[in-house]
Amino acid sequence: MSEVRTRFAPSPTGYLHVGGLRTALFTYCIAKKAGGKFILRIEDTDQERYVEGANEVIYRTLRAVGLSWDEGPDVGGDYGPYIQTERRDIYKEYAKKLVELGGAYYCFCDKERLQELKAVQEASGVNPMYDRHCRNLSKEEVEEKLAAGTPYVIRQKVPLDGTTTFHDVLYGDITVENSTLDDQILLKTDGLPTYNFANVIDDHLMGITHVVRGNEYLASAPKYTLLYKSFGWEEPVYIHVEHIMRDKQHKLSKRDGDASYEDLINKGYLSDAIVNYIALLGWSPKGEREIFSLPELIEEFDISGLSKSPAIFDPLKLRAINGEYIRALSPEKFLEYAEPYIRKTCKGDFDLAKIAALLQPRTEVLTDIPDQVDFFDEMPDYDLSLYENKKMKTNRETSREVLEKALPVIENVSDWTVDGLHEALFGLIAEMGVKNGYVLWPVRVAITGKQFTPGGALEAADILGKAETVRRLRKSLEMLR
């Protein structure tokens, strides 16, 4: 059996949609699991949509997630070039060959005629299709127009009757009537191929064995099958994957602002978590585990786990998975990720490692961080009602009393560590014969000014330092008096 070769073939739009990324991921896994090759090909035959620097976005993203390609534009390979605009002569050659083989023909209809035709067809409720006006031009007529320099396209010569069947791994055999198939354009006036032609030529020439692509190509797949037949080529294995949706009705789209890999990174998600999550959309592993690194994904991946129905992208689930990844990070690594976010609201000279340690179990996405650490630089103005806590049995009165007792105790702490503070305050708690929260709640409120904080009174005091802690306690006590 020959080597498995798969390809990811994005068009450079300057934007890598998570749906595309997921397709790339599945494609990559299929190749790697089989010990095969993963190829990157850039489909840039639409010159009007050319976007400067778009290829770099693709390279950068795939590298960031670890999908390394064995062959591609920047790394080369035996089947290049890997950018379609650099292959235009190849397509032309094969288009002409197809004409000779009887699978295609020259068409000289201009866009105006086509537009009128379409308008008429639509008006009469007929499915818009090319009327095959040029399908039966004589060889002489064609030569003549060609010689005269008439602009032309090359169209596929679809059989007038009969059916075409193609096979998809997930959907099985799908059969359609040839009469429903249009004589689609293969080679455009500008000499470049359409996707419909280029993908067939390239996949064949590049020895692609498995084609993974979005479900939107399902409808045109029979036309590709016909093309392979005309050339006498063997078809690759097809795997059409369903879309990732925003909700039941709409695909996840650019305008939602979280449809690209980079959008997600900017929202504070970790690369590995994104990959892990999107793998779970439309695919499910055999067991119950759902956290997988890329190598584990390759190991675990199986086409039979792919789903035929669309999956709705659930940001909440991504958050949860991201949280798992964050918690699994080493403290050092987490600090590295967290520091820029901490620094957004906490500029002071604090022990960031300690802050990060408190943050790590409380962070699902990195962007959760700034709001959690905004009290370190300066205590926010807070409402005294914060001292009222039913469960702790505290109110403003009890808090004032407690703080009055706690202040001297805290001022006396010489070992300013969580342990030292623990010893001192728990001493007071024991002495007073009250519950921990009765003392610790008001202390925490008094030095943080917040209802919720990462860590408790001891941790906050430890990080704030003695001088600042005492200053805040005094200030809060003033407010309570």
Added chain:
RNA sequence: GGCCCGUUGGUCAAGCGGCUAAGACACCGCCCUUUCACGGCGGAGACAUGAGUUCGAUUCUCGUACGGGUCACCA
């Protein structure tokens, strides 16, 4: 509209003729606990629908409904 495809809890999903129909996220409750988290335990919640095949259908077939895709010199 024609053609193609899909439909298991709110979401992702397992299931491949016989199960009390997994699991995860979210939700609710309890425990842990100095807040919030983390962690632990428990709970509620689903086979779109109608026929047929069968001793037996979530699973097979057909219809219906709903949803999606596609009908470009875009990919």
